[in-house]
Amino acid sequence: MFEKITYIGDTEVDIKLATTNNMQSDIMNMPIVLQDQEKSILAEIKDLHPDYVKAKMLGELIDGKFIGGILRKPSLNSTVRSLNESELTYIVGEEGKGKLLLGISPFYNSKKIFVDMNELFSKHICIFGNTGSGKSCGIARIMQNTFANPNFIPFRSNFFIFDSSGEYYSAFSKINEINPNYHYRFITTNLNSGNDSELLRIPLWLLNVDDMALLLSATTHTQLSIIEKMLRLVKIFSQSDDSAINYQNHLIASAIMTILYSNQSAASKRDEIFSIFNTCSTDAFNLNATVQGIGYTRKLQDCFLIDSTDDFSERVLLTEYVNKFINPELNQYEPDKTNYFTLEMLEKALNFALISEGWLRNENVYADAITLKVKLHELVIGPNSKFFDYKEYVRLDQFISNLIIKDGKKYQIVNINLEDVDDGFAKSVVKIFTRLLFELSKKVQRGSIPFNILLEEAHRYVQKDTDEFLFGYNIFDRVAKEGRKYGVIMSLISQRPVDLSDTVISQCSNFIIFKMSHPRDIEYITKMIPNITEDTIEKQKSLQVGNCLVFGTGFKIPLIARLEMPNPMPQSSSCNVVETWTSN
Numbered sequence: 001m002f003e004k005i006t007y008i009g010d011t012e013v014d015i016k017l018a019t020t021n022n023m024q025s026d027i028m029n030m031p032i033v034l035q036d037q038e039k040s041i042l043a044e045i046k047d048l049h050p051d052y053v054k055a056k057m058l059g060e061l062i063d064g065k066f067i068g069g070i071l072r073k074p075s076l077n078s079t080v081r082s083l084n085e086s087e088l089t090y091i092v093g094e095e096g097k098g099k100l101l102l103g104i105s106p107f108y109n110s111k112k113i114f115v116d117m118n119e120l121f122s123k124h125i126c127i128f129g130n131t132g133s134g135k136s137c138g139i140a141r142i143m144q145n146t147f148a149n150p151n152f153i154p155f156r157s158n159f160f161i162f163d164s165s166g167e168y169y170s171a172f173s174k175i176n177e178i179n180p181n182y183h184y185r186f187i188t189t190n191l192n193s194g195n196d197s198e199l200l201r202i203p204l205w206l207l208n209v210d211d212m213a214l215l216l217s218a219t220t221h222t223q224l225s226i227i228e229k230m231l232r233l234v235k236i237f238s239q240s241d242d243s244a245i246n247y248q249n250h251l252i253a254s255a256i257m258t259i260l261y262s263n264q265s266a267a268s269k270r271d272e273i274f275s276i277f278n279t280c281s282t283d284a285f286n287l288n289a290t291v292q293g294i295g296y297t298r299k300l301q302d303c304f305l306i307d308s309t310d311d312f313s314e315r316v317l318l319t320e321y322v323n324k325f326i327n328p329e330l331n332q333y334e335p336d337k338t339n340y341f342t343l344e345m346l347e348k349a350l351n352f353a354l355i356s357e358g359w360l361r362n363e364n365v366y367a368d369a370i371t372l373k374v375k376l377h378e379l380v381i382g383p384n385s386k387f388f389d390y391k392e393y394v395r396l397d398q399f400i401s402n403l404i405i406k407d408g409k410k411y412q413i414v415n416i417n418l419e420d421v422d423d424g425f426a427k428s429v430v431k432i433f434t435r436l437l438f439e440l441s442k443k444v445q446r447g448s449i450p451f452n453i454l455l456e457e458a459h460r461y462v463q464k465d466t467d468e469f470l471f472g473y474n475i476f477d478r479v480a481k482e483g484r485k486y487g488v489i490m491s492l493i494s495q496r497p498v499d500l501s502d503t504v505i506s507q508c509s510n511f512i513i514f515k516m517s518h519p520r521d522i523e524y525i526t527k528m529i530p531n532i533t534e535d536t537i538e539k540q541k542s543l544q545v546g547n548c549l550v551f552g553t554g555f556k557i558p559l560i561a562r563l564e565m566p567n568p569m570p571q572s573s574s575c576n577v578v579e580t581w582t583s584n
Contacts, residue, residue, distance in 0.1 A: 001027075002080035005034065006052065008073055013043065015080055016052045027053070029107040029560075031083050031091070033061065034074035041074045042066065042083075042091070042557075044107075058557045066090040066556045083108075091556050097151045102142065102550065103561035113561050117152065119554035121452055123484060124507055125491040128525065129514025134546040135493055138514065139454070140171040140566035147412070148178050155181055158404055158449065159413045160437070162430050163456035166190070166417040171570040175413065183409045188417040189387065200416065200429070203390040203399055204346060205235075205338050206436060210475075214428040216375040222368045226353055233356075234349035238339035245282065246325075247333055248352065252276060252285045253325035255355040260319065266311055270304045272361075279351040284325060291321045340393035343380045350376055384425055400440050423460050430461045434488075435475045441486040450487035453479075458492040459499040480507035498524040510552030515543040 007014035013034065027045055032055060034041040040061040047054035059068040064086075083091075092105055093114030100120060102113045129135045146154060161168055172184045173196070186197045207215075212227045233251075236244050255276055259269050277286055287301040291314075303314040303321070312318055350373060354360050359369040379385060394402065404411050416433070418426040437451045455461055462476045479488050480503060492508070494500060498520050505525075516522055526537055539560060540549040546565065551558035 002032070002053075005074065005076050005078055005080065008076065011057055011070065012046075013055050013057065013074065014052050015055055031088075031108060033081050033083055033087065034078045035081060036075045036078040039072055039074065041070070041072075041078075042087075061087060061090060064090070068557060092559065093556075095151065099151065100142070100149060101145050103548075103563040105559055106547070106562050107560060113550075113559060115550075115554045117146070120510055122450070122487075122489060123509035123553060124480060124489055124504075125510045125512065125552075126497070126505060126508045127491060127493040127512045127514075128497050128516060128521070129495060129548070130516055130518075131495050132545065133495075133514035133516070133543070134548070134563070135495070135514055136167055136456075136570045137546065137566050138512065138548060138563050139456075139491075139493060140168065140570045141563045143172065143413070144178075144566055147175055147182055153179065153181075154412065155410065157412045157452070159452045159454060160433065161413065161415045161454040161456065162433070162461070163415065163417055163419075164426065164460065165419050165456075165571075166415075167571045168415055168456075169417075169571070170568050171566055172413050172415065174568065181410070183411045184413045184415065185403070185406070185411040186415050186417065187403075189420040190417060191420075197417075200387045200418075201390045202388055202429070202432060203394055204343065204388050205238075205341060205393070206396055206399060207231075207432065208435075211428070211432050211435065214431060215379065215425075216372055217424070218372065220368050222359075222365045223372050226350070226357075226359060226369060226372055229353040229357060230346065230350045233352050234341050234346050235335050235338050236333065237345060237349055237352075238341040239335050240339075243330070243333055244335075246327065247330045248280070248282050249284050249325040250327050250330045251352050251356040252280055252282065253322045255358070256285075256322050257319075257326065258358060259361075260315075260322075266306045270306070270312075273304070274301075276355050280348070280355055291317060293317050343376075343385055343388055347376055347380050384421065387429075396436060396440055397443070400436065427461045427463075430455065431475050434479060434490075438475065438479050438483060438486065438488050441483075441488050446485065447487040450489065452489045452491065454491045454493065456493045458494040459496045462490075462492060462501050462504050463499060464501050474501065474503075476501060477503040480504040495521075497521050508552075510554045511550070513540045513549045514547070515545070516540060 001018055003016040003018040005013050006016050028048055030045045032043050032045065034043055034055075034057070042058045042061055043055040044058055045053050045055050057070045057074075059066055059070065060072065061067075088108055088111055092108055092111045093099060093116070095101070095112070095114055098117050099114040100117045102115050104110050105113050127135055127139060129138075143159070146157075166186075166188065169186055173186065175182045175184045187200050188197045189200050190197075191199065209224060209228050209231060212218075212231065213224055216223070216227070218224060218227060236247055238244075256273055259272050262269065264272070274287070283289065285300070287299070289300040291298045291300055291303055293314075298314060298317065300321075303312060303318040305313045307313045354369050354373065359365050362369075403414055416429075418429060421429070434453060437453065441449060441451060476490070479490060480501075483489060490504070492500060492504065495516075496518075497505065498518075513525070516525075522537060522541070526534075539558070543549065543560070547560060547562050549558060550561050
């Protein structure tokens with residue numbers, strides 16, 4: 001079939017075809033070996049001409065191993081031959097412990113492709129492809145193969161899937177039929193998802209300043225300061241000791257004294273102090289509280305009657321009463337621990353934070369303060385409040401443990417479905433969970449509890465954010481850079497890689513790419529993915545549905561893989577309009 005090598009370039013060789021009648025009709029993409037006395041070079045036929053072919057050199061076969069990349073070139077007198085069976089194994093892998101069946105290779109004699117599970121699941125992955133190209137089916141098949149692997153039982157695996165449509169429920173809900181020790185958990189924002197679904201619930205006290213800033217759409221550093229003060233106060237107010245009550249009274253009293261000695265009219269002072277009572281009242285500070293004078297009493301509201309001099313008629317009594325509650329030492333008070341609290345308690349803490357720092361009296365920050373106040377109140381009274389209605393106090397480790405172990409069952413797959421909320425809230429939830437998993441992984445022995453986070457429609461969450469300026473870091477960027485060493489691994493599944501964070505993509509080690517056709521996406525992955533070649537890009541353009549291009553540290557060379565259809569299937573297919581339109 002092949003006569004001799006006629007040209008050797010940096011990465012390609014020209015091979016003259018033999019003038020025989022037994023030429024194979026389809027030799028495109030055929031793997032071949034360029035063999036001389038010193039070396040064996042693996043190449044792949046990429047261009048076919050009437051009397052010669054061009055082949056791309058991929059690497060070298062050395063001592064029973066394939067080494068990618070070309071340092072040594074073949075000689076012009078090298079022979080050209082097909083790969084033998086053992087050499088094919090070097091390229092596509094072989095079955096064994098810790099090996100995952102990915103699919104079959106249509107170009108390498110339909111050999112099964114096996115990938116090292118350590119290389120695949122311990123490093124960040126990108127899964128790209130057009131809508132309808134087979135991404136969801138491909139992910140479902142890979143996961144099903146992982147748990148159906150006869151040579152490996154991933155009992156302690158922890159897969160967290162975040163999706164926006166609940167399409168994976170049908171693919172994984174019966175995973176215990178593979179092995180009764182496997183379990184799947186479906187947590188959702190959709191109350192109508194079914195009997196075995198659970199409502200999403202997040203403990204408020206596990207949220208930090210950045211999490212709250214995301215939830216409340218904070219955009220300025222002033223708002224971050226307010227949130228920080230709010231979280232400090234809510235931790236104090238969640239205590240049941242006298243110090244917490246004394247601290248609340250101290251804050252109100254300090255704010256009242258500031259107003260009393262301001263340059264406002266008495267009526268303006270009264271209105272501002274009454275507004276404090278409306279939002280930050282205690283037993284000692286409310287309109288009906290009793291104020292004890294010498295031989296008489298007054299209700300607190302009566303102390304604000306205005307006399308003819310435009311002053312409060314009971315100013316002396318009022319001042320003495322308020323001063324009793326001011327204790328500067330309480331400014332140093334810090335709670336011993338964090339207790340259970342609710343959104344309503346958080347709103348109360350925000351109101352106290354606003355009056356204690358005088359933010360509502362400062363024209364420069366008033367708008368920022370009111371915006372936060374409105375956003376939090378919308379959360380308190382809105383439909384998303386139910387997702388923070390956690391019933392009892394838990395620590396971070398308890399919360400994560402309760403997600404993956406419940407009623408004696410170890411859940412290998414936790415599917416969090418976000419189909420019933422808007423993109424902004426969904427993004428906040430995914431960032432919160434990612435941070436919590438990352439924080440826990442740093443507290444335990446390094447890499448002892450791996451978490452694999454699968455982000456379906458990743459462009460909704462892992463975006464090119466500018467919030468690093470405000471928050472100090474983007475959690476996805478941080479996990480992309482540091483997560484691997486702690487065992488927190490992300491898989492990004494998207495049809496729009498151009499919308500994803502450049503930093504995150506640059507840290508991914510393995511790529512599974514289904515057919516993509518949008519020029520901007522193709523241009524983007526060409527620039528962003530390390531070591532991707534023009535030849536690799538061209539291959540993915542002509543992929544059939546269910547076929548994908550795989551490359552990265554888990555693969556010897558870029559391979560086309562045909563994935564078996566999952567069983568059961570995810571609910572990701574298009575609407576059947578013919579059946580729908582014609583049904584009775």
